[in-house]
Amino acid sequence: MKTKILIFILIFSLVHNCTQITYATNTTGSTEGATQAETTQSSENTGEDTTTGSEPGNTTGDGEQNWPEPPAISAGSAILIDADTGTVLYDKNSHVKGFPASVTKLMTGLLTIENCSLSETITISRNAEYSVGPEDAKLDIHQGETFTVEEALYALMIKSANDIAYALGEHIAGSIPEFANMMNSRAAQLGALNTHFSNASGLSDPDHYTTAYDIAMFSRACMNNSTLTEIMRTRQYVIQPTNKYGYTRTLNQRHEMLMKNSAHYYEYAAGGKTGFTDESKYTLCTFASKDDMNLIAVVLLCETPDDRYKDTRALFDYGFSNFEKVTLDSSDTSNLLSDSSYYHSNVFGGSNVTFSLASSAVTVPIGVTSSDIHTIISRNTTAGEAFATVQFQYGNVIVGNSELTMSTTTKANTTDKPSNLPFLVKEEAAPIEVRNYIVINAIDIIYGVIFAVFLIIILLGLVFINYTEYGKEMLRTRKRRRGYRRRKLRF
Secondary structure, eight states: OHHHHHHHHHHHHHHHTSOOEEEEEEESSSHHHHHHHHHHHHHTTOOSOOSSOOOOOSSOOOTTTTOOOOOOOOOSEEEEEETTTOOEEEEESTTSOBOOGGGGHHHHHHHHHHHOOTTOEEEOOHHHHTSSOTTSOOOOOOTTOEEEHHHHHHIIIIIOOHHHHHHHHHHHHSSHHHHHHHHHHHHHHTTOSSOBOOSSSOOOOTTOBBOHHHHHHHHHHHHTOHHHHHHHTOSEEEEOOOSSOOSOEEEEOOOGGGOTTSTTOOTTEEEEEEEEETTTEEEEEEEEEETTEEEEEEEEEESSHHHHHHHHHHHHHHHHHHEEEEEEOGGGGGGTOOOEEEEEETTTEEEEEEEEEOOEEEEEETTOOGGGOEEEEEOOOOSTTOSEEEEEEETTEEEEEEEEEEEEEEEOOOTTOOTTOGGGGOEEEEEOOEEEEEEEOHHHHHHHHHHHHHHHHHHHHHHHHHHSHHHHHHHHHHHHHHHHHHHHHHO
16 A cells, blocks of 8 residues: 555656646747747736727726726617727626627628629529518518619618518528628627627527627728728618519618717717617617727617617717827837847858837827837737737726737848858848747756656566565565564564
8 A cells, every 4th residue: 555655656746747848939039038028027017818908997987097987878788999999998898798689780791792792683582581570670572583782782781671681691601500600700700709690680589699899899890891881871772673673762871870860960970780679679889980080889788769879979979089099100119129139140240130010009098198008019929920919008908909020131241251252241131930949847857757767666666576476475474474463462
């Protein structure tokens, strides 16, 4: 028993102290240390996951970072972001799952434009004609009827026609389940975290859900698509007679912040989508542009249609009145990493490393300067030639993102070079190549070898004792002596 315990202890020690191997990436040169040091220093300022931007609290301002006091809104879930930088300016339960209703059609419209030309013809199937109920928003399409993709998009975004959404999904992917897969993949690619679509229209389905945050993330692509935004803000569109319908169809805008004759008209509104089902209540996603600011507001779980428009206006007023963009450019790399020579030879010259920060704007409260913004450098990047990703942080909020690129200019030392070596005077500019390496802790190797030798000796000893005649005789002798001692103790 003691032998087994000893073996267990030695095996545990061996595993615990075995060779430690760390996989990492490095660039040729001496810049690694500076980068890692900067990353370590910056990471002390944040403990948040900053993949797409942090949130400035849940409807409360942060006095320490001088974040503006947010408005009070009635929506159960809401978010306001800068469409250009992705900065979250306001957050209220934005990661709580809910039903988006017809706001879903933003993704349907985006995929349609990305996968079709406007002049393509779609033909209505029987399934599309009977895909909606009598009370659902629809265009009253007919089996065999044909539309251009452009006409279908206007019906989708202005009329909010659910039957057209079905027809577009079928046209693009062949079936609604396949189109839903496309929707989910694209949403995740654009930054959605908790979204699952099961249809193209947004009609109620327990398996069809998203969040205000996710809607804001994929709506950035919608707002940047000029064709889609032009369709969304159109106030009226007429579909001409088709092969199955002999009259024109007039489509009128349903988003009241885009209608000049509405009490909720908002002069800076640039597009968006309404939604309503009994399960989702009133939902709304709206784009607005003023000066150099492009904002996206999403409100979910509103009790009345007026509430969603009032909340959206309050969010836009808050954003435009309290925030501005501060531009950061490559000159700010002096605060990140300094240029250095990662290779130098008195004979062959050296290579100077140059860092370049892509011009980037950050969204911050009015009055905040670049000196108030901290940087977080991460080497975890797969973005093309980017050496590292850079996040800009104000207080505990990520207010912008950029990329740091690194290149080297190699220049030979030609001071005392003979003229018959022309290759030494070439000047080249080349990107730094990332290579993989393995870091091995030598002391752990030594410990591991020592424990392995001890373990082998013990195992050989056990084999000797149990499987040789001499060893067996030793065991029998020990048992006789142990029995003798026990008998002697009885007396």
